[in-house]
Amino acid sequence: MSSPENHPAGNPQDSTRPASGTTPGNPGAGQSRPAGAQPPASTAAQTKAGAPTSSAKTSPKAGKKADKPKSPKGEWGVFRTVVVLVGLVLAGFGAYYLITGTSGLPDTDIGTPSPTLESQFRFFAAMMVGVGAAFITIGVKFQWANMLWMVCLMVFIGGIGRVLSWAFSGTPHYLMIILMVIELAFPAALLVWHRYIAKTTEIRNEYAARG
Template sequence: MVKALRTLAQLMGWACALIGLLHVALGNAAIPGAASAGPTIDSWGRFMGAAFVGYGLAWVWAARQRPIPATVVRWLAAVFLLGGVGRLLSLAVSGRPHGFQLVLAVIELVLPPIFFWLADKEERAYSA
Protein backbone atom coordinates (compact mmCIF):
# COMPACT_ATOMS: atom_id res chain seq x y z
CA MET A 1 0.00 0.00 0.00
CA VAL A 2 2.87 2.38 0.72
CA LYS A 3 4.15 2.05 -2.83
CA ALA A 4 0.65 2.64 -4.23
CA LEU A 5 0.21 5.77 -2.11
CA ARG A 6 3.66 7.08 -2.98
CA THR A 7 3.15 6.48 -6.71
CA LEU A 8 -0.36 7.95 -6.80
CA ALA A 9 0.70 10.99 -4.78
CA GLN A 10 3.69 11.59 -7.09
CA LEU A 11 1.44 11.32 -10.17
CA MET A 12 -1.10 13.63 -8.58
CA GLY A 13 1.57 16.16 -7.68
CA TRP A 14 3.33 16.29 -11.02
CA ALA A 15 0.01 16.33 -12.93
CA CYS A 16 -1.27 19.26 -10.84
CA ALA A 17 2.00 21.16 -11.20
CA LEU A 18 2.01 20.64 -14.98
CA ILE A 19 -1.65 21.63 -15.32
CA GLY A 20 -0.99 24.72 -13.21
CA LEU A 21 1.97 25.72 -15.39
CA LEU A 22 -0.18 25.31 -18.50
CA HIS A 23 -2.79 27.63 -17.00
CA VAL A 24 -0.13 30.21 -16.13
CA ALA A 25 1.31 30.02 -19.65
CA LEU A 26 -1.91 29.75 -21.69
CA GLY A 27 -4.49 31.64 -19.64
CA ASN A 28 -8.01 31.26 -21.02
CA ALA A 29 -6.77 28.99 -23.79
CA ALA A 30 -6.08 26.32 -21.14
CA ILE A 31 -9.77 26.17 -20.18
CA PRO A 32 -12.05 24.35 -22.62
CA GLY A 33 -14.84 26.69 -23.65
CA ALA A 34 -13.30 29.80 -22.06
CA ALA A 35 -11.03 31.12 -24.82
CA SER A 36 -13.12 34.30 -25.18
CA ALA A 37 -13.86 34.79 -21.46
CA GLY A 38 -11.97 38.10 -21.29
CA PRO A 39 -9.04 39.56 -19.37
CA THR A 40 -10.56 39.26 -15.88
CA ILE A 41 -11.01 35.49 -16.17
CA ASP A 42 -7.61 35.22 -17.89
CA SER A 43 -5.95 36.98 -14.95
CA TRP A 44 -7.83 34.87 -12.41
CA GLY A 45 -7.03 31.65 -14.29
CA ARG A 46 -3.32 32.40 -14.46
CA PHE A 47 -3.25 33.24 -10.74
CA MET A 48 -5.11 30.04 -9.87
CA GLY A 49 -2.72 28.14 -12.13
CA ALA A 50 0.17 29.33 -9.97
CA ALA A 51 -1.70 28.19 -6.85
CA PHE A 52 -2.27 24.80 -8.50
CA VAL A 53 1.48 24.50 -9.13
CA GLY A 54 2.03 25.00 -5.40
CA TYR A 55 -0.68 22.47 -4.59
CA GLY A 56 0.97 19.94 -6.89
CA LEU A 57 4.38 20.53 -5.34
CA ALA A 58 2.86 19.92 -1.89
CA TRP A 59 1.76 16.49 -3.14
CA VAL A 60 5.26 15.80 -4.47
CA TRP A 61 6.77 16.87 -1.13
CA ALA A 62 4.39 14.57 0.79
CA ALA A 63 5.15 11.64 -1.50
CA ARG A 64 8.89 12.02 -0.86
CA GLN A 65 8.62 11.84 2.94
CA ARG A 66 9.45 8.69 4.87
CA PRO A 67 6.87 7.79 6.11
CA ILE A 68 4.36 9.59 3.97
CA PRO A 69 2.50 11.97 6.30
CA ALA A 70 -1.05 10.60 6.29
CA THR A 71 -2.49 13.80 7.76
CA VAL A 72 -1.01 15.86 4.92
CA VAL A 73 -2.37 13.42 2.34
CA ARG A 74 -5.82 13.66 3.92
CA TRP A 75 -5.74 17.48 3.85
CA LEU A 76 -4.55 17.59 0.24
CA ALA A 77 -7.18 15.04 -0.79
CA ALA A 78 -9.85 17.04 1.07
CA VAL A 79 -8.92 20.16 -0.89
CA PHE A 80 -9.23 18.18 -4.13
CA LEU A 81 -12.62 16.84 -2.99
CA LEU A 82 -13.74 20.38 -2.18
CA GLY A 83 -12.91 21.31 -5.78
CA GLY A 84 -15.20 18.51 -6.99
CA VAL A 85 -17.96 19.69 -4.67
CA GLY A 86 -17.49 23.19 -6.07
CA ARG A 87 -17.99 21.83 -9.57
CA LEU A 88 -21.23 20.14 -8.46
CA LEU A 89 -22.39 23.41 -6.95
CA SER A 90 -21.59 25.20 -10.20
CA LEU A 91 -23.51 22.55 -12.14
CA ALA A 92 -26.55 23.08 -9.90
CA VAL A 93 -26.37 26.89 -9.95
CA SER A 94 -25.06 27.71 -13.42
CA GLY A 95 -25.86 24.66 -15.52
CA ARG A 96 -23.88 22.15 -17.51
CA PRO A 97 -20.28 23.17 -18.29
CA HIS A 98 -18.02 21.90 -21.06
CA GLY A 99 -17.92 18.08 -21.03
CA PHE A 100 -14.27 18.03 -20.01
CA GLN A 101 -15.22 19.84 -16.78
CA LEU A 102 -17.64 17.01 -15.99
CA VAL A 103 -14.83 14.46 -16.45
CA LEU A 104 -12.68 16.50 -14.06
CA ALA A 105 -15.53 16.59 -11.53
CA VAL A 106 -15.75 12.80 -11.56
CA ILE A 107 -11.99 12.52 -10.99
CA GLU A 108 -12.16 15.08 -8.17
CA LEU A 109 -14.96 13.17 -6.45
CA VAL A 110 -13.61 9.63 -6.94
CA LEU A 111 -9.89 10.05 -6.24
CA PRO A 112 -10.00 11.60 -2.72
CA PRO A 113 -11.67 8.58 -1.05
CA ILE A 114 -8.89 6.42 -2.52
CA PHE A 115 -6.29 8.75 -1.01
CA PHE A 116 -8.12 8.70 2.35
CA TRP A 117 -8.11 4.89 2.31
CA LEU A 118 -4.44 4.64 1.31
CA ALA A 119 -3.43 7.22 3.93
CA ASP A 120 -5.21 5.19 6.60
CA LYS A 121 -3.40 2.03 5.44
CA GLU A 122 -0.06 3.87 5.48
CA GLU A 123 -0.69 5.23 8.96
CA ARG A 124 -1.69 1.83 10.33
CA ALA A 125 1.30 0.13 8.70
CA TYR A 126 3.69 2.68 10.16
CA SER A 127 2.10 2.49 13.62
CA ALA A 128 2.38 -1.30 13.76
Protein backbone atom coordinates in the same frame (compact mmCIF):
# COMPACT_ATOMS: atom_id res chain seq x y z
CA MET B 1 28.58 -49.07 95.79
CA SER B 2 30.36 -45.87 94.98
CA SER B 3 29.91 -42.68 96.86
CA PRO B 4 28.83 -39.37 95.38
CA GLU B 5 32.31 -38.03 95.93
CA ASN B 6 33.65 -40.26 93.12
CA HIS B 7 31.55 -38.46 90.39
CA PRO B 8 32.83 -35.19 88.90
CA ALA B 9 31.04 -32.04 89.90
CA GLY B 10 28.27 -30.71 87.69
CA ASN B 11 25.60 -32.26 85.47
CA PRO B 12 26.37 -35.88 84.61
CA GLN B 13 24.98 -35.24 81.05
CA ASP B 14 27.70 -32.70 80.28
CA SER B 15 29.91 -35.44 78.96
CA THR B 16 27.41 -36.27 76.19
CA ARG B 17 26.93 -32.67 74.89
CA PRO B 18 28.60 -31.78 71.62
CA ALA B 19 31.40 -29.28 71.56
CA SER B 20 30.52 -25.60 71.74
CA GLY B 21 29.90 -23.85 68.43
CA THR B 22 28.38 -26.92 66.79
CA THR B 23 24.83 -28.17 66.49
CA PRO B 24 23.65 -31.58 65.48
CA GLY B 25 23.14 -31.85 61.74
CA ASN B 26 25.00 -28.60 60.94
CA PRO B 27 28.78 -28.71 60.82
CA GLY B 28 30.33 -25.83 62.69
CA ALA B 29 33.25 -23.64 61.91
CA GLY B 30 35.65 -26.15 63.32
CA GLN B 31 34.35 -29.07 61.26
CA SER B 32 35.06 -29.67 57.59
CA ARG B 33 32.77 -31.36 55.06
CA PRO B 34 34.11 -34.69 53.85
CA ALA B 35 35.60 -34.71 50.38
CA GLY B 36 33.06 -35.45 47.69
CA ALA B 37 30.05 -34.69 49.90
CA GLN B 38 27.07 -33.07 48.13
CA PRO B 39 25.62 -29.80 49.47
CA PRO B 40 22.20 -29.93 51.14
CA ALA B 41 19.24 -30.32 48.81
CA SER B 42 17.83 -26.91 49.78
CA THR B 43 21.08 -25.16 48.86
CA ALA B 44 21.22 -26.86 45.46
CA ALA B 45 17.59 -25.95 44.79
CA GLN B 46 18.23 -22.30 45.67
CA THR B 47 21.23 -22.27 43.38
CA LYS B 48 19.22 -23.62 40.48
CA ALA B 49 16.20 -21.39 41.13
CA GLY B 50 17.84 -18.10 42.01
CA ALA B 51 21.33 -18.02 40.61
CA PRO B 52 21.50 -16.07 37.32
CA THR B 53 23.09 -17.83 34.41
CA SER B 54 24.79 -16.39 31.36
CA SER B 55 22.18 -17.91 29.04
CA ALA B 56 19.37 -16.01 30.77
CA LYS B 57 20.96 -12.67 30.02
CA THR B 58 19.59 -10.87 26.98
CA SER B 59 21.60 -8.51 24.89
CA PRO B 60 20.25 -4.96 24.54
CA LYS B 61 20.96 -5.07 20.83
CA ALA B 62 18.89 -8.22 20.46
CA GLY B 63 15.97 -6.53 22.22
CA LYS B 64 16.19 -3.52 19.96
CA LYS B 65 16.17 -5.70 16.88
CA ALA B 66 13.11 -7.57 18.11
CA ASP B 67 11.23 -4.36 18.92
CA LYS B 68 12.16 -2.64 15.66
CA PRO B 69 8.97 -2.00 13.70
CA LYS B 70 8.60 -3.73 10.39
CA SER B 71 6.88 -1.74 7.69
CA PRO B 72 5.57 -3.11 4.40
CA LYS B 73 7.95 -1.23 2.11
CA GLY B 74 6.22 -2.52 -1.01
CA GLU B 75 2.81 -1.12 -0.08
CA TRP B 76 4.20 2.22 1.07
CA GLY B 77 6.36 2.41 -2.06
CA VAL B 78 3.36 1.99 -4.38
CA PHE B 79 1.36 4.50 -2.34
CA ARG B 80 4.11 7.11 -2.46
CA THR B 81 4.53 6.60 -6.20
CA VAL B 82 0.81 7.22 -6.76
CA VAL B 83 0.96 10.38 -4.62
CA VAL B 84 3.91 11.70 -6.63
CA LEU B 85 2.11 10.97 -9.92
CA VAL B 86 -0.97 12.83 -8.72
CA GLY B 87 1.21 15.78 -7.83
CA LEU B 88 2.86 15.76 -11.26
CA VAL B 89 -0.51 15.71 -13.03
CA LEU B 90 -1.88 18.58 -10.94
CA ALA B 91 1.27 20.66 -11.30
CA GLY B 92 1.32 19.99 -15.05
CA PHE B 93 -2.28 21.11 -15.55
CA GLY B 94 -1.67 24.15 -13.34
CA ALA B 95 1.44 25.17 -15.27
CA TYR B 96 -0.40 24.72 -18.58
CA TYR B 97 -3.33 26.92 -17.52
CA LEU B 98 -0.97 29.43 -15.95
CA ILE B 99 0.70 29.94 -19.32
CA THR B 100 -2.29 29.69 -21.66
CA GLY B 101 -4.95 31.26 -19.43
CA THR B 102 -8.60 30.74 -20.31
CA SER B 103 -7.67 30.06 -23.94
CA GLY B 104 -6.43 26.64 -22.86
CA LEU B 105 -9.91 25.59 -21.79
CA PRO B 106 -12.31 23.80 -24.13
CA ASP B 107 -15.42 25.66 -25.37
CA THR B 108 -13.82 29.10 -25.02
CA ASP B 109 -14.52 30.28 -28.58
CA ILE B 110 -17.45 32.42 -27.53
CA GLY B 111 -15.46 35.57 -27.14
CA THR B 112 -12.49 37.25 -25.53
CA PRO B 113 -12.61 36.86 -21.73
CA SER B 114 -12.25 39.96 -19.61
CA PRO B 115 -8.88 40.81 -18.03
CA THR B 116 -10.45 40.26 -14.61
CA LEU B 117 -11.42 36.71 -15.48
CA GLU B 118 -7.96 36.04 -16.89
CA SER B 119 -6.32 37.36 -13.75
CA GLN B 120 -8.47 35.24 -11.48
CA PHE B 121 -8.09 32.14 -13.63
CA ARG B 122 -4.29 32.35 -13.75
CA PHE B 123 -4.19 32.89 -9.99
CA PHE B 124 -6.05 29.65 -9.34
CA ALA B 125 -3.87 27.92 -11.93
CA ALA B 126 -0.86 28.89 -9.81
CA MET B 127 -2.65 27.49 -6.77
CA MET B 128 -3.03 24.20 -8.66
CA VAL B 129 0.72 24.15 -9.21
CA GLY B 130 1.19 24.62 -5.46
CA VAL B 131 -1.16 21.76 -4.61
CA GLY B 132 0.66 19.51 -7.06
CA ALA B 133 4.00 20.47 -5.51
CA ALA B 134 2.59 19.60 -2.08
CA PHE B 135 1.61 16.11 -3.31
CA ILE B 136 5.08 15.59 -4.77
CA THR B 137 6.80 16.72 -1.58
CA ILE B 138 4.66 14.46 0.59
CA GLY B 139 5.32 11.48 -1.68
CA VAL B 140 9.10 12.02 -1.80
CA LYS B 141 9.82 13.02 1.80
CA PHE B 142 6.89 11.24 3.44
CA GLN B 143 7.61 13.11 6.67
CA TRP B 144 4.47 15.25 6.52
CA ALA B 145 1.95 12.49 5.90
CA ASN B 146 -0.64 14.38 7.96
CA MET B 147 -0.56 17.18 5.36
CA LEU B 148 -1.85 14.67 2.85
CA TRP B 149 -5.27 15.01 4.44
CA MET B 150 -5.15 18.79 3.95
CA VAL B 151 -4.23 18.76 0.26
CA CYS B 152 -6.76 16.00 -0.45
CA LEU B 153 -9.40 18.14 1.23
CA MET B 154 -8.41 21.08 -0.98
CA VAL B 155 -8.86 18.98 -4.12
CA PHE B 156 -12.19 17.65 -2.84
CA ILE B 157 -13.47 21.19 -2.19
CA GLY B 158 -12.43 22.07 -5.74
CA GLY B 159 -14.67 19.27 -6.99
CA ILE B 160 -17.53 20.71 -4.95
CA GLY B 161 -16.88 24.04 -6.67
CA ARG B 162 -17.37 22.35 -10.04
CA VAL B 163 -20.68 20.93 -8.79
CA LEU B 164 -21.84 24.41 -7.81
CA SER B 165 -20.77 25.78 -11.20
CA TRP B 166 -22.76 23.03 -12.94
CA ALA B 167 -25.80 23.82 -10.78
CA PHE B 168 -25.77 27.60 -11.25
CA SER B 169 -24.16 28.11 -14.67
CA GLY B 170 -25.19 25.06 -16.70
CA THR B 171 -23.55 21.89 -17.96
CA PRO B 172 -19.85 22.36 -18.68
CA HIS B 173 -17.67 20.51 -21.17
CA TYR B 174 -17.52 16.75 -20.61
CA LEU B 175 -13.83 17.06 -19.68
CA MET B 176 -14.81 19.25 -16.74
CA ILE B 177 -17.35 16.63 -15.63
CA ILE B 178 -14.68 13.92 -15.71
CA LEU B 179 -12.36 16.12 -13.65
CA MET B 180 -15.18 16.79 -11.20
CA VAL B 181 -15.76 13.07 -10.62
CA ILE B 182 -12.03 12.46 -10.14
CA GLU B 183 -11.67 15.37 -7.73
CA LEU B 184 -14.56 14.13 -5.62
CA ALA B 185 -13.73 10.42 -5.59
CA PHE B 186 -9.95 10.18 -5.75
CA PRO B 187 -8.99 12.15 -2.60
CA ALA B 188 -11.34 10.07 -0.47
CA ALA B 189 -10.00 6.82 -1.98
CA LEU B 190 -6.41 7.97 -1.42
CA LEU B 191 -7.06 8.74 2.25
CA VAL B 192 -8.80 5.39 2.80
CA TRP B 193 -5.84 3.64 1.20
CA HIS B 194 -3.42 5.56 3.43
CA ARG B 195 -5.39 4.62 6.53
CA TYR B 196 -5.52 0.97 5.49
CA ILE B 197 -1.74 0.69 5.05
CA ALA B 198 -1.09 2.52 8.34
CA LYS B 199 -3.45 0.19 10.22
CA THR B 200 -2.00 -2.99 8.74
CA THR B 201 1.51 -1.73 9.53
CA GLU B 202 0.49 -1.15 13.15
CA ILE B 203 -0.96 -4.67 13.42
CA ARG B 204 2.20 -6.20 11.94
CA ASN B 205 4.34 -4.30 14.44
CA GLU B 206 2.26 -5.53 17.36
CA TYR B 207 2.58 -9.17 16.28
CA ALA B 208 6.32 -8.71 15.71
CA ALA B 209 6.73 -7.24 19.21
CA ARG B 210 4.86 -10.16 20.77
CA GLY B 211 6.94 -12.68 18.86
